[in-house]
Amino acid sequence: MTAMLELSGLGKDYGERTAVKALDLTVTKGEILGLLGPNGAGKTTTISMASGVVTPTRGKVTIGGVELAKQPRVAKAKLGLVPQDLALYEELSALQNLTYFAALYGIHGKLAAERVAWSLADRAKDIVKTYSGGMQRRLNIAAGLVHKPELLILDEPTVGVDPQSRNHIFDTVRTLRASGITVIYTSHYMEEVEALCDRVAIMDGGAIVALGTIGELVAKYAGKGVELEVTGDLDQAAAAARAHGTVTREGNVLRIEPTAGLAPLFAAIEATGVTIARIESRQATLETAFLALTGRGLRDAA
Amino acid sequence: MIGASILKEVWLLLRDRGRLISLFALPVAFMVVFGSMFKFGPDKGTPRPIGIWHEANDTRGAAIEAQLNATPGFVAKAFPSPDALRHAVAHDDLAAGLIIPADFDPVHGKLIELSIDEGAPIQQRVPIEGAVIGTVMRALSPVAPRDMPPLVIPKTPPGLANPLADVSAFQVTVPGNAVLFAFFISMAVAITFAHERHTGVWKRLLAAPVPRWQALLGKLVPYFLIAMVQLGFLFGLGAGAFGMKIAGSIVALTLLSAALAMCAVSFGLLVSSFGGTERQIGSTVPVAILVMGLLGGCMFPRMFMPAFMKQIGNAVPQSWALDGYYAVLVRQGTGIIDIAPQLIALVLFALGFALLGMWRFEFER
Numbered sequence: 001m002t003a004m005l006e007l008s009g010l011g012k013d014y015g016e017r018t019a020v021k022a023l024d025l026t027v028t029k030g031e032i033l034g035l036l037g038p039n040g041a042g043k044t045t046t047i048s049m050a051s052g053v054v055t056p057t058r059g060k061v062t063i064g065g066v067e068l069a070k071q072p073r074v075a076k077a078k079l080g081l082v083p084q085d086l087a088l089y090e091e092l093s094a095l096q097n098l099t100y101f102a103a104l105y106g107i108h109g110k111l112a113a114e115r116v117a118w119s120l121a122d123r124a125k126d127i128v129k130t131y132s133g134g135m136q137r138r139l140n141i142a143a144g145l146v147h148k149p150e151l152l153i154l155d156e157p158t159v160g161v162d163p164q165s166r167n168h169i170f171d172t173v174r175t176l177r178a179s180g181i182t183v184i185y186t187s188h189y190m191e192e193v194e195a196l197c198d199r200v201a202i203m204d205g206g207a208i209v210a211l212g213t214i215g216e217l218v219a220k221y222a223g224k225g226v227e228l229e230v231t232g233d234l235d236q237a238a239a240a241a242r243a244h245g246t247v248t249r250e251g252n253v254l255r256i257e258p259t260a261g262l263a264p265l266f267a268a269i270e271a272t273g274v275t276i277a278r279i280e281s282r283q284a285t286l287e288t289a290f291l292a293l294t295g296r297g298l299r300d301a302a
Numbered sequence: 303m304i305g306a307s308i309l310k311e312v313w314l315l316l317r318d319r320g321r322l323i324s325l326f327a328l329p330v331a332f333m334v335v336f337g338s339m340f341k342f343g344p345d346k347g348t349p350r351p352i353g354i355w356h357e358a359n360d361t362r363g364a365a366i367e368a369q370l371n372a373t374p375g376f377v378a379k380a381f382p383s384p385d386a387l388r389h390a391v392a393h394d395d396l397a398a399g400l401i402i403p404a405d406f407d408p409v410h411g412k413l414i415e416l417s418i419d420e421g422a423p424i425q426q427r428v429p430i431e432g433a434v435i436g437t438v439m440r441a442l443s444p445v446a447p448r449d450m451p452p453l454v455i456p457k458t459p460p461g462l463a464n465p466l467a468d469v470s471a472f473q474v475t476v477p478g479n480a481v482l483f484a485f486f487i488s489m490a491v492a493i494t495f496a497h498e499r500h501t502g503v504w505k506r507l508l509a510a511p512v513p514r515w516q517a518l519l520g521k522l523v524p525y526f527l528i529a530m531v532q533l534g535f536l537f538g539l540g541a542g543a544f545g546m547k548i549a550g551s552i553v554a555l556t557l558l559s560a561a562l563a564m565c566a567v568s569f570g571l572l573v574s575s576f577g578g579t580e581r582q583i584g585s586t587v588p589v590a591i592l593v594m595g596l597l598g599g600c601m602f603p604r605m606f607m608p609a610f611m612k613q614i615g616n617a618v619p620q621s622w623a624l625d626g627y628y629a630v631l632v633r634q635g636t637g638i639i640d641i642a643p644q645l646i647a648l649v650l651f652a653l654g655f656a657l658l659g660m661w662r663f664e665f666e667r
Contacts, residue, residue, distance in 0.1 A: 051509040054666050073511040081509035087502035089310070091317040096310070103306030104510035127317075143506065 001028040003062070004151050004182040005050060010059035011206075012045050019045040021206045022059060027184060029150075032177050034197030035186040038294055041203040043186050044084075047153050050184070051081045064150050077105060080149030082141050084156045090129040094139050097128060098146050105147035134165025141172060151182045158192060170196060190287050200286065204294045214286050222289035225257035225282050226265075232274030240268040248291050255282065255291060303512055304523055311494075311524035321490055325532050329483035330539060336475040337544060349377040352434060353387040353399025353417065362442060363402040366414075369441035370400075376437065384415070391417045398430050400438065414438060425606040465632045466549050473547065474603060476540030477627035480533055481620050482591070482600035484566050487529045489587040491570025494521060496580045499667065514665055522567050529563035550629065550636030558626045558641060561648035565619045568652045571659035577667060594618045619651040 005027040012020045020042040027033045037043045048054035050061050052068055052075070061068040066075040088097050102108070128136060141157060154173070158166045173183055173196055187193055193200055194214055202210040202217070210217055225245070230237050230252055238254055241247045244265040245258035258265050269276060282288060315321060352370055356363020370378035379396065381387035387399040401415040416434060418427060458464050466473075498504040498521075507517050537555065540546035548555060573587055595601060597611070598620025604612055615621040626644030629636045638645070 048505070048666075051505075053505050053508040073513075076509060076511040079509060081506060083502035083505045085500075085502035087506045089314060089503065090501075092310070092313055096313055100306050100310045101506065101510075104303060104507065104512055106303075106511075108306075 003027070004029045004031070004064055005184070006062040007046070007050060008060050008062070010046070010049055010056050010061060012042075012049060012054060013057045018206055020049070023208055025201060025208060025211070027151075027182055029182055030177060030180050031199065032173065032183040032185055032197045034193035034200040035184060035203065036190075036193060036200055036290060037203035041294075042206040043203055044155065045206075046203065047081075047155055047184065047186065051079055051153055052076050053081070077147070078150045080144035080147065080152040082144035082152065082154045082157055084159065086136050086140050088128050088136065088140060088143065091127065093125045093127055094131075094142075095124040097139065098124075098143060101143045102146045107147055132162075132165075134161045134168070137161045137165060138168060138172075141169065145176075149181065151184070152176060153184045155186050156188060157185075158187065158189065190285075190290065194286050202290060202293050209293050210289070217289045218284050218286060220289070221292045222284035222286070225255060225288070226262065227278075227280040227282050228254045228256065228269070228276050229278035230254060230269070230274050231277050233272060234274070236272040237269050237274045240272050241265060244268055246292070248295050250291075255288075257292070303516055304520055307520035308524040308527060311528065314494075315528060324486050325483065325490070325528070326535060329479040329532075329536055332479040332482075333472065333475050333536070333540065333544065336479070337470075337472045339471070349375055350430075351379040351396050352376050352430075353381050353390055353396050354378045354402070355381045355384050355387050355399070356402040357404040360402060360404050362406060363404075366400060366402060366438055366441040369437050370434075373433070373437050376433070388417050391419065397422075397426075398434055400434065464634050466547055466634065469632055470545060470547075472540055472544040473631050474628070476536065476544065476546045477624055477631060478600045478603075480536040480540075481562065481598065481623045481627070482595040483536070484529055484533055484562055484623075485569065485591045485594065485620070486588075487525050487532070487563070487566045488570035488573055488591065489583060490528075491521065491525050491567055492573040492578075492583045492587060493580050494525075495574035496578060496583055500580065508665065517665075518571075518660075518663070522571060525570065526563050526567045529566055530559060533559040533563065546631065548630065549632055549634045550640070551638065554636060554638045554641055555627075555630045557638060557645060558623065558630060558648070561645050561652065562619070562623045564652040565623070565648050565655065568655035568659060569619075571663065572655045573659075575659045575662035575664075577664075595620055597621070599624050619648055622647040622651070 003026045005025070007023045007025040010020065010023040010025075011018065023046060035043050035047070045054060049056045050063075052061075052072060061075075063075040064078045066078070068075040089100070092100075102111075123131070123135070128139060131139065137157060137160070141154070144152060144154075157169055161169065170192075173185065176183055185193065185197060197214070199211065199213050200217060201208050210221060212220070228241075234249070234252055234254070238247050238249055241254055241256050244260060245256045248255045254269075256265065266276065354363070354367050354370065356367070367378045367380070370376050379399075381390065381399065384401045387401060390396050391399055398416060398418040401417060403412060403414070405412055406414055416431065418431060420427070495504075498507070507520075508514070512520070537546070537548075537559070541548060573583065573590075578586075597615045598604075598618045599607070599615060600620055604615050604621060604624070607615065622644045626641040626648070629641050629644075633640070
């Protein structure tokens with residue numbers, strides 16, 4: 001398998017604070033890698049270093065066999081970045097936007113026009129701010145693809161889009177993979193990562209805490225358990241539950257992976273004086289794996 | 303890449319009516335208003351009326367009145383009574399007036415009264431006082447005024463080219479407003495950086511195979527060219543529509559404009575290095591530009607400022623630019639060598655702003 005992106009000992013410090021410790025990650029050609037993590041996990045810093053936007057404090061980035069620090073122009077030509085924000089000139093037309101972004105990669109004139117023709121062809125000359133949110137998101141992606149990169153980094157591309165545009169973006173990502181483009185996909189939507197990604201890297205505290213296929217992560221980290229909605233002193237209830245299993249808290253909900261049977265667990269919780277309002281059995285999913293690894297729900301942490 | 307950036311910034315400028323107005327329409331409005339407030343040169347100006355009252359049979363009073371009418375720039379306006387004259391001065395109907403008592407006798411302390419608002423700005427009051435007193439002295443001289451040989455002759459000292467004979471108000475208001483509004487390009491530069499950082503376009507630019515110095519130049523060069531177009535438009539309009547004359551070299555004028563544009567764009571880079579949102583920049587930078595413009599003489603000529611204000615004015619590039627423009631527009635035959643100090647000062651300001659801006663600028667903020 002050919003490595004498209006290699007991060008070796010990659011880290012970033014901002015003064016005394018370490019945003020990313022020392023990452024080692026290899027993304028193979030044609031793969032879609034999902035990058036998950038709560039806020040402050042270091043996802044944005046990692047993709048910023050991988051795309052040359054931020055200079056690493058340590059380690060190195062290699063894109064398509066070319067070291068970014070040594071040959072930035074060659075390495076960056078292989079990379080397309082789709083930032084989380086709408087990185088577009090809203091006052092210009094789609095065609096003007098794409099013509100400008102193509103020029104950054106040395107693509108001019110007729111070639112640029114051919115490259116941009118496929119995206120939003122019927123409204124290419126309309127001003128971007130007249131587009132719907134979904135169309136703007138699609139154009140945001142098109143701007144990252146205009147130079148036909150080998151590696152595309154998508155930073156939360158579906159934020160604020162309607163279901164139809166979201167499906168269109170999914171189709172685009174799958175088409176890109178089919179054409180051999182490697183994709184790194186960050187998202188706050190677990191189901192998107194489950195639907196699209198071949199492998200998932202879960203980040204927390206500036207490090208990759210788990211890496212593997214969804215099946216591997218679920219099998220390894222996502223234990224089955226129960227979810228209890230509790231009214232009363234939640235701290236006491238959580239403390240009592242910890243004697244009987246692994247506990248994570250989210251609002252007034254306790255997620256517990258019991259080490260023994262459920263009866264002693266419930267008895268211990270009720271002995272603290274709280275009322276159990278709801279009991280739900282949990283299946284092993286990527287979400288439960290994420291919870292087990294980070295102690296937080298992805299969307300709540302975002 | 304620079305070419306694409308220039309094209310893109312021009313597209314953006316053409317879409318932004320507010321910016322077009324502040325760079326092109328507003329300075330024209332200011333030029334017209336300020337230019338029309340002042341006389342169009344000495345030969346086209348209306349003589350200033352100076353009030354006069356004297357007894358009907360007072361020969362000395364009649365001589366002073368005649369001398370006032372013979373003095374360029376003045377015309378005597380007779381009043382029926384001293385109180386009527388004082389009332390007119392007090393109500394701003396005229397700047398000054400002479401009340402000549404019939405028993406006028408300076409030896410015994412019986413003086414001619416010059417009615418003038420002593421609270422008026424010194425720049426306005428003193429020239430009138432001096433000229434009127436001189437007129438009175440000539441009128442009362444034992445030598446007939448017509449026979450009096452000239453005592454003083456105005457001459458431009460060596461080192462300064464001769465000025466145009468007819469200096470219109472637009473010779474001053476066109477460069478004043480051109481310099482003032484050229485610096486509004488600084489705000490445009492700072493706002494475009496803030497906007498690109500805010501939207502993520504800056505990230506896209508840093509991820510592209512473009513060296514960082516080129517990314518920076520790609521932002522600055524288009525605005526330098528836009529500033530040159532702005533100055534060309536304003537001076538072209540001044541010359542074509544308002545009769546502003548260019549007494550010196552066009553090449554010197556162009557070089558001065560290029561140095562000014564460099565200075566304004568570099569100042570924009572310095573401003574953007576402090577960060578801030580588009581709204582913060584929009585609310586603070588115009589204040590800085592207006593204060594600098596005021597100190598530099600864009601709104602009020604520095605020649606009328608007290609010495610310490612002139613010294614302070616030297617600390618802003620606007621004053622150097624205006625001195626240079628005044629020389630090129632007003633002094634005949636002014637060339638590059640004549641405005642070398644101003645050119646050098648502007649280039650040094652531009653370099654200073656640029657170096658400080660680059661030192662502070664955070665690409666990865």
